[in-house]
């Protein structure tokens with residue numbers, strides 16, 4: 001469920017009229033609901049904490065889903081940790097108030113300077129993905145006189161997810177050390193001065209809407225924990241990754257209960273029962289996906305003999321999911337359509353000069369005119385965080401709503417910022 005609904009004929013985010021935001025901030029604009037973020041975080045962390053009563057459960061929000069400072073501060077204030085994948089994300093997590101001992105550093109290709117920065121900050125855990133990274137981390141940390149706590153990210157050879165581009169757990173994917181290698185690496189790590197191995201991690205994919213693939217992968221991990229312990233290794237932590245999916249095709253009056261979260265948590269409780277490990281979770285999309293929309297204005301209509309194009313002021317550089325993953329987003333007009341109003345099939349497209357800049361084709365919507373506002377729903381995850389300045393378009397502003405208040409938590413980029421970052425080569429200056 002989320003906190004976007006019609007009131008007096010207009011779409012509201014909590015108690016804020018979106019027409020007011022469009023007037024004040026302009027379009028396109030991302031708008032996030034604090035109440036939705038808080039609700040999803042609380043639901044998820046309560047469920048996993050209840051399902052694993054003997055183990056400690058830690059929730060690390062995967063901030064690549066949405067790294068807006070207002071969103072991060074909202075989650076840090078609730079006691080969430082952060083799952084990061086770059087030095088930039090670690091820096092931003094620290095700036096948002098996440099304590100270092102609640103920060104996890106994941107990612108396939110961490111550089112020496114990134115690892116050094118992470119160790120210097122005293123972060124909670126590095127999730128190691130390759131043998132080379134193990135060597136590098138130990139060298140970097142011991143040079144600093146430190147021993148960094150770490151886990152091995154294991155590739156369980158079970159992939160899942162809504163699209164091939166977001167499946168990560170198959171042995172065909174680039175992620176993690178293979179199952180057969182973990183024992184040998186654990187033994188090597190035991191003699192290294194700069195690392196202290198604490199356990200294992202996995203992350204099998206994104207937008208996963210069932211629990212079976214998780215259960216199969218987690219069961220393999222539990223067996224691996226037993227094998228490693230039998231060889232005398234210390235396994236105290238099991239980081240179960242993120243990836244739980246959300247409904248994108250939501251009828252306006254449908255209340256999605258916490259069913260999938262509860263089924264997931266119950267499964268985790270069942271599979272890890274009696275294991276005596278601390279559990280880690282890295283949800284991203286689940287926390288912020290439904291909590292955001294991208295509001296855009298209709299620029300032009302372009303009627304064709306066979307179809308009607310609706311050209312809007314947002315484009316694939318602002319929200320790339322449809323172009324990149326064939327992703328579906330509900331489209332709600334900001335002015336509430338009257339019941340029974342006639343509908344037209346639109347191809348909703350952005351201004352960029354390539355056919356991939358299409359948000360949807362043949363979508364039935366009430367009649368729209370230039371100047372009308374529409375909202376791409378469920379755009380809080382992998383929306384703004386994947387945006388770019390392609391076509392020299394300005395990065396879209398982001399607005400965080402709380403009750404009747406709202407704040408611009410990232411202003412629209414300026415043309416000075418956009419153009420001022422380039423440098424002419426001296427021979428052309």
Ligand SMILES: *Cc1c(COP(=O)(O)O)cnc(C)c1O
Pocket residue numbers: 062064065083106107203205206207241242243244282283284285286381
């Ligand atoms: C992307 C990612 C996540 C979050 O995935 P969601 O589908 O947004 O929950 C968690 N852990 C790792 C290692 C990731 O790469």
